[in-house]
Structure formats: structure tokens, C-alpha cells
Amino acid sequence: MALYFISDLHLEHQRPAMAAGFKAFVDGLTDAEALYILGDFFEVWMGDDYNDPFVDGVKATLRDAVERGIAVYLMHGNRDFLLGEAFCADIGANMVAEGSVIHHGDESAVILHGDSLCTQDVEYMKIRQMFRSPQWQADFLGKSLEERIAFARHVRSESQSGQQMKSAEIMDVTPIEVDKALDEAGVTRMIHGHTHRPDVHHWQHQGEARERIVLGDWDDTQGWMIRWEKDSAPQLSKFSF
Secondary structure, three states, rough: EHHHEEEEOOOOOOOOHHHHOOOOOOOHHOEEEEEOOOOOOOOOOOOOOOOOHHHHHHHHHHHHHHHHOOOEEOOOOOOOOOHHHOHHHOOOOOEEEOOEEEEEOOEEEEEEHHHOOOOOOOHHHHHHHHOOOOOHHHHHHOOOOHHHHHHHHHHHHHHHHHHOOOOOOOOOHHHHHHHHHHHOOOOOOEEEEOOOOOOEEEEEOOOOHHHHHHEEOOOEEEEEEEEEEOOOOEEEEEOOO
């Protein structure tokens, strides 16, 4: 049995082909022990009280996976940090915390969404701290759904404009933060998404071989996944729907 990892689907109503591709991907998981979704599953999430036919369809896909015996784990991303326990309970999934260590056979890895590693983007890190504050989230979820949706549209517009002004280096991970996270986790392998730069990085840190596997983002025709068989190294691959 294998573990599967995906990230950065950014599912939204305007992209039905991607949702269909996600369903096809899940339906094809015949050897999966668990599926880890490492953040930005949705383009935006306004709270677990939001629901419509599109969301119902995504939930049905995940619920079917759980009913087939696949453990489903969700991690907050920078777009869907308001996903909560109610959403998970509705599909039989579990939230997994940023920085969790996954063990599979004799191998292990720390998993993250990845935005916490991008510390050179000082402006974003300040916003991230605010959005992750329990007080801010409680205040925000206390607003009407219409107010939340309007706020999300504004933030998304500002974010897109701001990204055009930032260098690629600022928006990528900070190497020293990667090593710090590995040290804190006590492992030599990391799996994350967020940067939309799929790759497998190898380097040496204080004489120790280390590995960072970066998931790519999905589009309407293809996605990225990591398949991890027991006692083997995780394998990153791109696939078409």
C-alpha cells in the first residue's frame, strides 16, 4: 500500500475540468493507504458553513475515498486556512498540522504546505500571521457570508497585483528555514507545495544528506502527485487527466 500526496489544486467553480480531473485521480487510487492534501485544495474557503453543488461534488469524491478505506488528511494552505473540523467530519477526513512527521516503513518525512518557509516575503509573512490568528478567524467567521466573500475577492485581487511586483527569489523558500524545519522535525526529508515549482532537491547540511520534494500545482489537464511505497523513497510525478 502507498501514501499519496497532492497540493495546490485551487479548486473553484470556474474550473470544472480540474474538479473532474481530481475525481478521476481519486477514483484511480487502487493501492492507496492514505491521501494527504497539503493545502490550497480550494482557491478560497470562506468557512465550513458555505456549501453549494460544486462543494457537494468535491465532498462526495473525498467521502467515496474514505468509504473505500483510504485515510484522507487535509492541511491548511494560504488560500484555505479556514477549512475546519466540520468540513472534515462531513467527509470522514482529518486535519493534519503543519510540520507533522509522517513515517512509512523505515522512511520518514516532515510535511508542510510551504508558505511558512518563504520568510523573505516579509509583507506576506505579516499577513499570514494575522490570518492564522484564532482571534482574527473568529471575528471573520462571525461576519455574514456575503461580507466574507467580498473580502476574499478584494484580498485575491491585491495578492495577484502584489505578486507581479515580487521577485521569484522572494516568493520561493528560504534555504535556512528549510534546514531549520528539518532540524526541528528530526528528519532529513521534506515534502511541501505552495511555490508551484515541482522538483526534487538534494543537498548536504553539516555532513548530512537531505531531500526536499516540492509538489506542483494543478491545471485543467494535468496534476502533480507524490507516491510513496513502504521502505522506498517518495516519487514525484506529473500526470494527465
